Amino acid sequence: MNVSRDSRPASAASPGELPAPTASPPQGAVPAGVRSVRLTELRGAGVRPRPLDARALAALAANPGCRRRALLDGAGVDKAALARALGAPAAYGQSQFAIMRGHAFEARVKADGGTELLRLLHERLAPGSEPPAPDAVATPDLSAAGPEGRAARTALALRAATEAGDWALLDHPMLAVEVAGSPAYVEPDAVVVHPDGSWTVVEIKSFPMIDGSADAAKVGAAARQAAVYVLALEPVAGHVAARTGRTVRVRDRALLVCPKDFSNLPTAAVVDVRKQLATTRRQLARLTRVEEIAAALPADTTFDLRLADDGRTATRPAEELAEAVEAVDAAYAPECLAACELAFHCRTRSRQQGAVEALGRGVRGELGGLRTVEEVLAAAAEPAAAPGEPEGPEGPDDPAVLALRRAAALRAEALAGAAVPPPRTEEPGCH
Incomplete structure (x- = not known):
């Protein structure tokens, strides 16, 4: 079931019996103490870090380009509570x-x-x-x-x-x-x-x-x-x-x-x-280190919900939280809806920006350098340049642009030649 447990009863074994860690920190890494202080600031003072489980790690590995999830998971931020405070709660989970x-x-x-x-x-x-x-x-x-x-x-x-x-x-x-x-x-x-x-x-x-x-x-x-x-x-x-x-x-x-x-x-x-x-x-291995992502943020960035005395109600304005979340780049894809608590928030932002990522990774890969839906529609509607005229930024030989224009031409041809059947004047009776 992969149920994470915070702790178990203390063991009677002495610390000297436990194996000492052998891994050494990579060269140029931020000291653990400094990193933990910064992550605590991002999470909020007094907020316990939320542990990662294998399901979350598998989802994180499936989308390594999402710096937002890497930072929030690395800092132990409760993404489900954050999504509720943003007004976009996750709609999945086991009963x-x-x-x-x-x-x-x-x-x-x-x-x-x-x-x-x-x-x-x-x-x-x-x-x-x-x-x-x-x-x-x-x-x-x-x-x-x-x-x-x-x-x-x-x-x-x-x-x-x-x-x-x-x-x-x-x-x-x-x-x-x-x-x-x-x-x-x-x-x-x-x-x-x-x-x-x-x-x-x-x-x-x-x-x-x-x-x-x-x-x-x-x-x-x-x-x-x-x-x-x-x-x-x-x-x-x-x-x-x-x-x-x-x-x-x-x-x-x-x-x-x-x-x-x-x-x-x-x-x-x-x-x-x-x-x-x-x-x-x-x-x-491709994931950017958490301290590198955190270092690129404004110094006052925090995801603290400022919970009320009941420990559940967020008192921080949603606008402030949204600004903090948007300070970290995300890589939204429809697959995130089944794997990330912030997926509905990211989907809303992606649609507002007209990003082609909202259409899926396959579509995003086929469109090449076209990043928004508006660019896609403009490239499909733009006629081929006459000899001697400058081409668009995508270039005359861009396969994505050529495919879009060909598809637009076929669609227009099909719509122009479609015949509407005349209405029936009489129906055969039932016998």
């Missing part, structure tokens, strides 16, 4: 009933120490082999204080399970992944450690798998989420391999567990995430 049903199904899959989950794993990844006995599967405690502590506890549990060479089932481990220069914490439903040192990501979803297949769009979204988890596991695998001397491999095939047909019985399918993994890695 409370669907969330409760998903929790109940996940609990059933993981019952009895994950016996059913391990059976499905063997059935799909190693047909014919016997799954391990419940008492042969380790289920380490991943409790720790805060996401950083839980991520460190997860790394320690993965190292111990891999070094032991036994089966292990990690329930809701916490993983860290860098997004635009800022750490984000994601939480897969489960990770299974195999005796051979390989790790498998498990995604548990509540949509049905009917006759062995599920909705392609939902499976694709689950594959993109699983790719984020695989990406987050890779540096941990490198760390574990260096410490244990074993070959550690994060499998590029995830296990998707769903209800079978119209029942509540679990079934599973293997999903190849190699394509999604390559795309996510490339797109996240």
Whole structure:
């Protein structure tokens, strides 16, 4: 279900047992303390940062050119509350009933120490082999204080399970992944450690798998989420391999567990995430660093809603918030409506500006250098220049302009030759 949890009970392990971070900050990066101060200013003093989950990261990676989302997500701004304050609330999300049903199904899959989950794993990844006995599967405690502590506890549990060479089932481990220069914490439903040192990501979803297949769009979204988890596991695998001397491999095939047909019985399918993994890695690498985006903003820019005493009502004028939001460039596309809380606000602004992006990425790519609807209509209506006359800014050989003029000519020809049928004078009677 990929439900993010803020914290769990503190662990009894001492800090010295947790693995120390090995990554060093990139050259020229803003110090973490300075960056956190600036992000706190953008978010608002006293406002807790909203954590990112794998679904949001997958959507962010699908649109890396949107500096607005990169900054808001990197600063931990609550985009849903911001959209409501702007008067353009998001119209999507799971109902409370669907969330409760998903929790109940996940609990059933993981019952009895994950016996059913391990059976499905063997059935799909190693047909014919016997799954391990419940008492042969380790289920380490991943409790720790805060996401950083839980991520460190997860790394320690993965190292111990891999070094032991036994089966292990990690329930809701916490993983860290860098997004635009800022750490984000994601939480897969489960990770299974195999005796051979390989790790498998498990995604548990509540949509049905009917006759062995599920909705392609939902499976694709689950594959993109699983790719984020695989990406987050890779540096941990490198760390574990260096410490244990074993070959550690994060499998590029995830296990998707769903209800079978119209029942509540679990079934599973293997999903190849190699394509999604390559795309996510490339797109996240393209994201502009959060501090670079923030440095280009006016010093007084903030997205603080100035909540009232009830903690929910925004008191800051919508005009001020809109000005702050518009200070950051966005890359709107119709696909954003299913992935971003600010999509309705961005769509309204895109339509007001007549931007061709509102028509879709495919149309935007076909139109070349034409950026607005007005430019498109003008290029289609402009007749070809006579010999010796200067051409428009697009040039005489621009394929987009030539295609538009050809389409306009065909449309005019079709309308001119269309014959209107005469009205019927009498209708045949019914017999």
